Amino acid sequence: MNTKWKANEQNEQNHQSKEEMQRELSGSGMVIEALRREGVDVIFGYPGGAILPTYDEIYKTGIHHVLARHEQGAIHAAEGYARVSGKPGVCVVTSGPGATNVVTGIADAMMDSLPLVVITGQVASTLIGTDAFQEADMIGITMPITKHNFQVRNVEELPRIIKEAFHIATTGRPGPVLIDLPKDVSLTTGMFDYDKEVNLPGYQPTIVPNRLQIKKVIDSLKEAKKPVILAGAGILHAHAAEELYAFAKKYRIPVVNTLLGLGGFPGDDELFLGMAGMHGTYTANMAIHESDLLINIGARFDDRLTGNLEFFAPNAKVAHIDIDPAEIGKNIPTEIPVVGCAKQALEMLNEEESQQGDTSAWIAKLTEMKNEFPLWYEEDGETIKPQNLIELIHEVTNGDAIVTTDVGQHQMWSAQFYRFNKPNRWVTSGGLGTMGFGFPAAIGAQFAEPKSPVVAVLGDAGFQMTAQELSILQELNLPVKIVIVNNASLGMVRQWQQLFHGERYSNSLFPIQPNFTKLAEAYDIKGMRVDHLSDLKSALEEMMAHPGPVLMDIRVAKEENVYPMISPGKGQHQMEGVKPCNES
Known part of the structure; x- marks a missing residue:
């Protein structure tokens, strides 16, 4: 009897669940209900005419929405949220200029493999193609810069489209997906059915690598005397930092990070050589140049990493593990291609056993090189050097902050001098190099991890591109700390x-600049300015101790350059600005 009662109760729950899954809703109601089913806890956006029905549903349901002051701020905040949380960032904007204002962020997310679902309002279906008020062809505009895009023409298709959008954005190589929603579709009612499984026969990313290719990687270790692991952002997207650490330690292989891969391997570990590339460490670049086996895991061999391809890893057998087969062999000839998830690949590599070559002499040489040719800068009395600023930020945050940046010198100094020991603490614009990214990305990062310290290290120019988002800090009292590296x-x-x-x-x-501290105060945010080195550490400690948002204007040496540097046309072994430690 008790068993029968339980069965009847389960049948009733299943019936209710089915009714809940299949009920009549407006298109906008479907959007919000689908977001709820996908576990979305925050939306970043900006309303306007074509998307108003969806915003009306946001009002009715009370879903958490963060009102940016510019659509570019909304999309970069969604990127920061995605980068730190690993979940898709959601951005909702209106048609026309609202939609075109997120194009830069979409391109940025595409280059850096960030999962986004972007919902743009669109004019009514009957007006599409008539140059209607605030109409823009978002399908045509975003086709080259999205992983996929949809335009909804039938409300009954909307649940399937949203479900597919989240699936595409978060599986395989992550990326942005756009849903263009005409206003009439958002007002039309239809049956909401979110119970169907995603079925995309043409989209089946390879997750599990070929075992034979894994064995080839392991076998290559037997002969290698100078192996190097190049670890990119794919390690972070796959949540594979622990597996990478185990692999490097098991086979005693030195590790080099790309710019976006920082944090995927502990920056303080003896096997870590630093960041490679145009402004990477001398040791990291020379290790790649001298290596006889280069194992690339989740990096795409972009030009800022490789320098002149003619001189890149000339003596190395190259193994490339990547979930995107299009990246393998695209720029660098690859002897051992491995298509699949970095986490799965590393798990399989760690299961294998090999009589690997002795790397002790190689590690000793690289350790000596690290000690002899460290990153350096010259102190100059009370003048604040930007490198020293980043070192002090690392010190006062115990190396545990989430750090966001724009692009440029401050970005490179942050990458060089803030040692990242944990994954997903480094949020920067890599492939597209977007000014204005760092501040709104910090807002998104703070929503992803409300209890973590978030420091936005920004250039004085980039900050002015999205400074209006100070309103969000004022409105919500978000404890984001802004450090302007002002040269x-x-x-x-x-x-x-x-x-x-x-x-x-x-x-x-810039002969004339705004008074940044007064700008902060105009938003009722604590503003601070530091001109002298002797005041810097105590000011940073005060900033971190403050419970709310802070903006610090740090006046640094105006003509300081980022070194070392690979000049255009040069190889990794031809770095400039390298000094032995006894000359630093």
Whole structure:
């Protein structure tokens, strides 16, 4: 009798669940209900005419929405949220200029493999193609910069489209997916059915690598005397940091990170050589150049990493593990291609046994190189050097902050001098190199981890591109700390003009700037300015101790350059600005 009662109760629950899954809703109601089913806990966006029905549903349901002050702020916040949480960031904006204002963020997410679901309002279906008010062809505009995009023409298709969008954005190589929602579809009612499984025969990413290819990687270790692991952002997207650590330790292989891979391997570990690439460490670049086996896991061999391809890893057998087969062999010839998830690949590698070569002499040489050619800068009395600033931020945060940046000198100094020991604490714009990214990304990162310290290290130029998002900090009292590395210029542009354009500083210097502390105060945010090195550490400690948001204007040496550096056309072994430690 008791068993029968339980069975009847279960049948009733199943019936209720089916009714709940299949009920009549408006298109906008379907959007919000689908987001709820997908576990979305925050939306970043900006309303407007074509998307108003969806915003009406947001009002009715009380789903958490963060109102950006510009659509670019909303999309970058969604990126920061995705980068730190590992979950898809959701951005909702209106048609026309609202939609086109998120294009930069979509391209940024595509380059850096960040999972986003972007919902753009669109004019009514009957008006599409008529140049209607606030109409923009978002399918045509975003086709090259999205993993996939949809335009909804039938409300009955909306549940399937949303479910597919989240599936595509988060599986395989992550990326942005756009859903273009005409206003009439959002107002039309239909049957909401979210119970169907995703069925995409043409989209079946390879997750589990071929075992024979894994064995080839293991076998290559037997002969290797100078192996190196190049670990990219794929390690972080796959949540494979522990597996990478186990693999490197098991076979005693030195590890180099890409810019976006920082944090995938502990920065303080003896096997870590630093970041490779244009402004990477001398040891990291020379290790790749001298290696006889290069195991790339989740990196795409972009130009800022490789330098001149003619000189890249000339003596190395290359193994490339990547979930995106299009990246393997695209830039660098690859002897051992392994298509699959980095986590799965590393688990399989760690299961194998090999009589690997002795790497002790190689590690000893690289350790000596690390000690002899460290990152360096010259102190100059009370002048604040930006490298020292980043070191002190690391010190006062115990190396445990989430750090976001824009692109440029401050980005490179942060990558060099803030040692990341944990995954997903480093949020920066890599492939697209987007100014204005760092501040709103910090807002998204703070929503992803409300209890973690978040420090936005920004250039004085990039900050001004999205400074209006200070309103969010004011409104919600988010404890984001903003550090402006103020050298009164477009720092990296100025550096290149100095080195490669005869010191002709065309439109890269700022003779006049806003008073950043007063700008902060205008938003009722604590503002601080530091001009002298002796005041810096105590000011940073005060900033971190403050319970709410803080903006710090740090006046640093104006003509400091980022070194070491691989100049255009040079190879990794031809770095400039390298000094032995006894000359630093």
